[in-house]
Amino acid sequence: MMGRTIVIDPGRCIGCQACVSACRECDSHRGKSMIHLDYLDQGASVASSPTVCMHCEDPVAPCAQVCPAEAILVTPDGVVHDADKSRCIGCGNCVSACPMGVPKIDLEAKLQFKCNLCYDRTSYGLAPMCATVCPTGSIFYGTLEELRTERPGVEVASTFDFDGSIISTGVAMVVPRGRPVDEPLPGGAGEHARVTGSPQPAGHLEPSADNVLGDPL
Template sequence: MRERTLFIDPGRCIGCQACVAACRECDSHRGRSMIHLDYVDAGHSTAAMPTVCMHCEDPVAPCAQVCPADAIPVDADGVVHSASRERCIGCGNCVHACPFGVPKLDLAEMLQYKCDLCYDRSSRGLAPMCASVCPTGAIFFGTYAELVADRPKAQAVDVFGFGDAVIQTGCAVVVPADREHSVVPGGYE
């Protein structure tokens, strides 16, 4: 996990979509939101979950690994960027390879796009737009120490299991500290 990164705390998300609106305002996103909210309707209540790129570290970015045009750059900080407009051929391999369902394909432009942690901001130490506007702290940008200082009963999960595959990510999901610590199929520890 990167030193300063995104921590997603689904227990705090109220589904207000402030993160989606703010993402559209990031200078490099051209009016498009790179984040989306997934909603789970349990019959008696509805839960929301912010979905951002988890910036896979080990193995490094499955989306980038399957790109035949080598269009998805991964920088030295571990940030997995959207596809390069000059290189992307719009094949969609990256969309299918991502275990988190993050990359999207713009069919009009035949171009992949996804969360890049608002790299124009985060590379200068500023929080991504989504984290800067989240009213409940469901999207938190900082260090693990800052997270624990703010939420002593939380732990960050950055290892996810998908069948036989285990992926370590640069971003993390926040779960209660009293959860048992083991990889569970589907993603949560």
Template structure:
């Protein structure tokens, strides 16, 4: 971290699904949208969260580590590629190990599918499809300096905490200035299940 990458600002997301449609147009996985757009507080607010692959750096790509077929390649630029079609056996280890819930699986094709940061575009300096079309800048592609030039004083965080474990990622999130000293909560420990408080 951190060259040109995606910066996610859920505070700007209006849930318009433009990123979902644009992702489908990406040449490297035509017809299949690999970005996730979740309405996290459904029924209570319009809050929405776009999720692309976070390209974990430390530990390096848990999806690749748990892969029994060595199918997930991490390129020298830190991009965690989608599974190699020749090797992927469709076991779904990556799908269920990813702490961010990113990879998808096609069980018929026995193939994992996941965001590869639009490698066909970013390898040539172009922004990924999702960031290109996002009308509000909830998905921004560039360097921190470029982000700050547009949004003075903005802070970003690239470390997430899951229980007692921290994961440092290649993709970052925009956070309030006072939060930047701390890792972003990843959702673990779970505090409620189906509306019930499960903290003990």
């Protein structure tokens, strides 16, 4: 994981959508939310889980590796950036290759969008928009030491197991105390997800779960 990074605790998420709204305010993708908020068992439970770009470290950024246009830059600080606007050809390789389901694509604009850890803020030492507004600390930004100052003894994990393929990421997730730290988190590759109705609660909110925007030309 990166030194100063996002740590996600789905157990604290109350599904309030503050992160989704705040993400829309980010200067590098104004008006579009790059964060995904999924209701895991809609109708039966209030469990929800936010997903930001996990900034994969090893193998480094599969999205960038499969990009045929060399459009996704990984800076030395480990941040996997959104597509370079002059290069992205809108093919969607990154959308389908990402095992986390993160990148979005606008087919009309031939452009990919994804969380870039609010680079306009984090490169100046500020926390990303989502972490700034999260009322429950489900999305935390800082170092592991800072997290442990707030939540003594908390453990985090930053490896995922996708059917035998291990991916280590720059963003971490909180795990219960006592769980072996080096045990990878389940990527859910073999699972059959229960599809839970509409991606967002009914209402006027724009569905953030739709990774594909617009019709092909």
